[in-house]
Amino acid sequence: MRETWGMRTAYCVESVRGAERALMARVPEGALMQRAAAGLAVACGQLLGRVYGARVVLLVGSGDNGGDALYAGARLARRGAGVTAVLLDPGRVHGGGLAALRGAGGRVVDAVVGGEGRSGAGAGGGGDADSGGAGSGSGRGAGSGAAGFGSGSVGDVAEGALAVVGRAQLVVDGIVGIGGTGGLRPLAGRLVRAAQESGALIVSVDLPSGVDADTGQVRGDAVRADATVTFGAYKPGLLIDPAREHAGAVRLVDIGLDAELAAYDRDLEALQYVDVDRLLPVPTAESDKYRRGVVGIVAGSARYPGAAVLAVAGALRGGAGAVRYVGPAADAVIARFPEALVFDGPPAKAGRVQAWVAGPGLGDDAARLRDVVDAEVPVLIDADGLRLVDHAAVRARTAPTLLTPHAGEAAALLGVSRAEVEAARLDAVRELAARYGATVLLKGSTTLIAAPGGGAVRVNPTGTSWLATAGSGDVLSGLAGSLLAAGLGARDAGSVAAFLHGLAARLAAEGAPVGAQDVADAVPLAWRDVRG
Ligand SMILES: NC(=O)C1=CN([C@@H]2O[C@H](COP(=O)(O)OP(=O)(O)OC[C@H]3O[C@@H](n4cnc5c(N)ncnc54)[C@H](OP(=O)(O)O)[C@@H]3O)[C@@H](O)[C@H]2O)[C@@H](O)CC1
Ligand SMILES: Nc1ncnc2c1ncn2[C@@H]1O[C@H](COP(=O)(O)OP(=O)(O)O)[C@@H](O)[C@H]1O
Numbered sequence: 001m002r003e004t005w006g007m008r009t010a011y012c013v014e015s016v017r018g019a020e021r022a023l024m025a026r027v028p029e030g031a032l033m034q035r036a037a038a039g040l041a042v043a044c045g046q047l048l049g050r051v052y053g054a055r056v057v058l059l060v061g062s063g064d065n066g067g068d069a070l071y072a073g074a075r076l077a078r079r080g081a082g083v084t085a086v087l088l089d090p091g092r093v094h095g096g097g098l099a100a101l102r103g104a105g106g107r108v109v110d111a112v113v114g115g116e117g118r119s120g121a122g123a124g125g126g127g128d129a130d131s132g133g134a135g136s137g138s139g140r141g142a143g144s145g146a147a148g149f150g151s152g153s154v155g156d157v158a159e160g161a162l163a164v165v166g167r168a169q170l171v172v173d174g175i176v177g178i179g180g181t182g183g184l185r186p187l188a189g190r191l192v193r194a195a196q197e198s199g200a201l202i203v204s205v206d207l208p209s210g211v212d213a214d215t216g217q218v219r220g221d222a223v224r225a226d227a228t229v230t231f232g233a234y235k236p237g238l239l240i241d242p243a244r245e246h247a248g249a250v251r252l253v254d255i256g257l258d259a260e261l262a263a264y265d266r267d268l269e270a271l272q273y274v275d276v277d278r279l280l281p282v283p284t285a286e287s288d289k290y291r292r293g294v295v296g297i298v299a300g301s302a303r304y305p306g307a308a309v310l311a312v313a314g315a316l317r318g319g320a321g322a323v324r325y326v327g328p329a330a331d332a333v334i335a336r337f338p339e340a341l342v343f344d345g346p347p348a349k350a351g352r353v354q355a356w357v358a359g360p361g362l363g364d365d366a367a368r369l370r371d372v373v374d375a376e377v378p379v380l381i382d383a384d385g386l387r388l389v390d391h392a393a394v395r396a397r398t399a400p401t402l403l404t405p406h407a408g409e410a411a412a413l414l415g416v417s418r419a420e421v422e423a424a425r426l427d428a429v430r431e432l433a434a435r436y437g438a439t440v441l442l443k444g445s446t447t448l449i450a451a452p453g454g455g456a457v458r459v460n461p462t463g464t465s466w467l468a469t470a471g472s473g474d475v476l477s478g479l480a481g482s483l484l485a486a487g488l489g490a491r492d493a494g495s496v497a498a499f500l501h502g503l504a505a506r507l508a509a510e511g512a513p514v515g516a517q518d519v520a521d522a523v524p525l526a527w528r529d530v531r532g
């Protein structure tokens with residue numbers, strides 16, 4: 001799935017809403033929703049393969065997210081699909097959308113016992129009756145919602161609603177989009193579970209209902225979709241776990257928002273192949289090993305010599321002209337990489353170095369680490385280095401600093417639990433960068449890179465869980481340090497390293513387990529893939 005166009009960006013809800021308001025002032029009423037619904041219907045059609053005769057069920061919430069689902073359902077019904085809308089809050093439903101669906105021959109059932117008939121539809125799903133909650137214009141019905149899903153306090157899910165969901169081929173999740181707060185409410189949860197158990201394809205409208213659009217957090221139940229069709233812009237939650245996992249394959253539908261979004265700061269960005277290609281440090285005719293950069297590696301110990309070897313392995317593939325290893329594992333390093341320069345004295349006396357990597361397998365060697373932190377060149381601190389380092393000394397540094405914690409190390413730095421970091425990665429990486437005045441690369445299922453001055457957080461698009469293997473973080477450290485030595489800024493070095501590292505793991509793994517050395521060995525393949 002190689003993409004040749006540039007940076008993928010994501011915007012928070014506030015920015016999307018602002019851009020939408022500006023655009024809506026220039027286009028006919030309802031035009032944006034029609035664009036969204038058209039894109040949604042096309043995506044559903046492609047997933048179904050054959051629309052004619054397909055059984056499609058729309059889970060329709062009380063806002064415009066439900067409106068999108070209804071208009072898309074109308075389009076599918078006109079192409080011959082059997083479409084049934086399940087209204088979660090029959091008293092509050094997008095009137096124009098409901099009328100469109102009915103006009104196209106779609107059926108309507110109420111989700112809740114007692115709500116039946118208020119939308120003019122019994123559980124059996126007769127579609128001809130008039131809607132109690134729906135007007136014919138584009139606004140929403142104005143019912144009280146007293147017996148509705150929104151209150152979350154009514155009785156049972158109607159059997160008829162569960163039955164249609166159980167028979168669906170495709171379920172469209174229009175429960176809630178960017179207007180949502182918290183996880184799914186109980187009745188929605190029941191219907192979603194039924195959809196999940198039915199084995200139907202599930203397509204979420206704009207976002208999987210129940211996830212936090214801005215942060216990727218999931219507080220409670222949320223839809224697990226096969227695909228999500230999002231409108232105007234990616235939202236951060238679509239790119240960050242745990243929400244990202246809920247989204248399935250994400251498709252962006254252009255509704256004409258780009259020009260308006262240009263007025264807003266991006267919250268998240270993901271480098272693509274072309275961006276990485278532009279950043280890779282390629283030698284020129286004037287290059288020599290010093291001009292290409294020397295990266296110093298302070299890693300490994302008598303107990304963990306392997307970490308030194310792996311960090312050097314990463315560094316040799318990162319574009320620096322020379323790798324200088326400083327520490328007690330020189331024999332192991334030389335045995336594997338005779339091209340490495342080695343030294344067993346203090347880093348300050350090791351000779352010329354344009355960037356340092358300190359920490360993998362370091363044990364308790366705080367003295368060597370201190371030397372590195374005092375150096376006036378870019379420094380990457382990882383693993384044991386993060387545990388040993390003097391926080392005030394990091395904050396006092398003037399040259400770029402890149403910290404590369406996994407969730408456990410980030411949790412220790414922040415004084416919270418690992419689970420809290422994993423649940424709220426974006427907050428954690430921003431907070432760490434601000435607290436330490438350093439660029440922070442937070443590793444894990446979603447790797448994020450934040451700069452100390454704020455601005456867009458980078459998210460790595462190439463990650464793969466094959467990387468969850470001992471020592472692969474050491475390879476990443478060496479790789480990123482090498483890119484620092486070659487002259488990249490800390491944010492670029494971290495994000496390019498993560499991109500190459502993930503790609504290397506994919507290329508090395510091809511669906512089978514790999515070790516950290518295999519990942520290092522495949523970095524040149526990743527490099528060629530990017531340049532090719
Ligand atoms: N603006 C535009 O130009 C365009 C917008 N578009 C579309 O509009 C969507 C935004 O629509 P929106 O603003 O109406 O909000 P929306 O996401 O439907 O939800 C709000 C409703 O949900 C409810 N609710 C809240 N939390 C909930 C929960 N956890 N579980 C269940 N329900 C919950 C809440 O009700 P209440 O809390 O009062 O019960 C409220 O009524 C956007 O995502 C995109 O799909 C596209 O058409 C493109 C053009
Ligand atoms: N579930 C996962 N999905 C994708 N990448 C992962 C996952 N788990 C770990 N990784 C990646 O694997 C590497 C592991 O690094 P780290 O935790 O430092 O391990 P080690 O200390 O053994 O080298 C990191 O690049 C991290 O982003």
Ligand SMILES: [K+]
Binds near residue numbers: 174175206208
């Ligand atoms: K949704």
